[in-house]
Amino acid sequence: DDVLVPSINFLPYSFQLIILANAFYNLKVDYKELSLEQKNIISNWFWFTSYTEIFSGASDNEVKKIIDNFNENFKNNENYKHFKRLVSYDFEKNFSYNFRSVKTKRSILYFLKLFSENKSFEETKRVVSILQKNGSASFSNILESIELDEIDNKFYPTIANKYINAVDSSVFDDIYNSKYLDLFLNESIISLNTSEDVEITEKISFLESRFNKIYNIEKEFYKDIVDISK
Numbered sequence: 001d002d003v004l005v006p007s008i009n010f011l012p013y014s015f016q017l018i019i020l021a022n023a024f025y026n027l028k029v030d031y032k033e034l035s036l037e038q039k040n041i042i043s044n045w046f047w048f049t050s051y052t053e054i055f056s057g058a059s060d061n062e063v064k065k066i067i068d069n070f071n072e073n074f075k076n077n078e079n080y081k082h083f084k085r086l087v088s089y090d091f092e093k094n095f096s097y098n099f100r101s102v103k104t105k106r107s108i109l110y111f112l113k114l115f116s117e118n119k120s121f122e123e124t125k126r127v128v129s130i131l132q133k134n135g136s137a138s139f140s141n142i143l144e145s146i147e148l149d150e151i152d153n154k155f156y157p158t159i160a161n162k163y164i165n166a167v168d169s170s171v172f173d174d175i176y177n178s179k180y181l182d183l184f185l186n187e188s189i190i191s192l193n194t195s196e197d198v199e200i201t202e203k204i205s206f207l208e209s210r211f212n213k214i215y216n217i218e219k220e221f222y223k224d225i226v227d228i229s230k
Contacts, residue, residue, distance in 0.1 A: 006132035045080040050106040099136035
């Protein structure tokens with residue numbers, strides 16, 4: 001609830017839930033009685049493990065160190081301290097968004113967090129409900145696939161499927177019915193989906209500008225969470 005994960009399908013790593021449940025069990029923690037400080041420690045650990053991808057390719061020994069570090073830090077009310085130094089932001093611009101990937105899920109969850117900070121509780125709740133019910137089907141391309149075929153540079157197709165297709169029969173508010181919602185930039189993008197007058201070059205320019213914004217926002221967030229864990 002605190003990091004607005006709509007369902008287990010949105011978790012970047014199943015390890016995160018298992019390790020957290022294990023810590024609660026061993027330390028006899030009732031999650032309903034978590035303090036704000038404890039919630040912040042967990043949230044920072046969640047974002048750190050998601051954005052640094054520390055479980056990807058980790059050996060059994062490294063996973064054990066991550067578990068031991070988290071348990072020790074949580075027990076002592078300290079933010080997670082990683083056992084390796086991390087200095088670079090590994091987020092390639094030719095990354096292909098795929099709902100099964102860690103990168104895609106962490107981006108969705110982080111921008112959902114930013115969305116919640118700018119919208120009312122009810123608006124956030126509706127978007128979370130849409131994601132919860134529809135999962136990967138909530139997301140669709142900004143441009144039609146036939147248009148994407150015209151773009152040679154892989155850079156552009158990789159950023160063209162990050163819109164929520166906000167169609168939900170249980171929601172009656174116009175903003176959520178038969179429209180597209182840009183979760184990542186907090187606005188509607190219906191114009192790009194309906195206007196046939198927009199040249200492909202203009203669409204490419206839009207995609208590039210949008211991706212650069214997303215890239216820089218996540219880069220700053222990565223820097224912040226790494227700094228906390230030092």
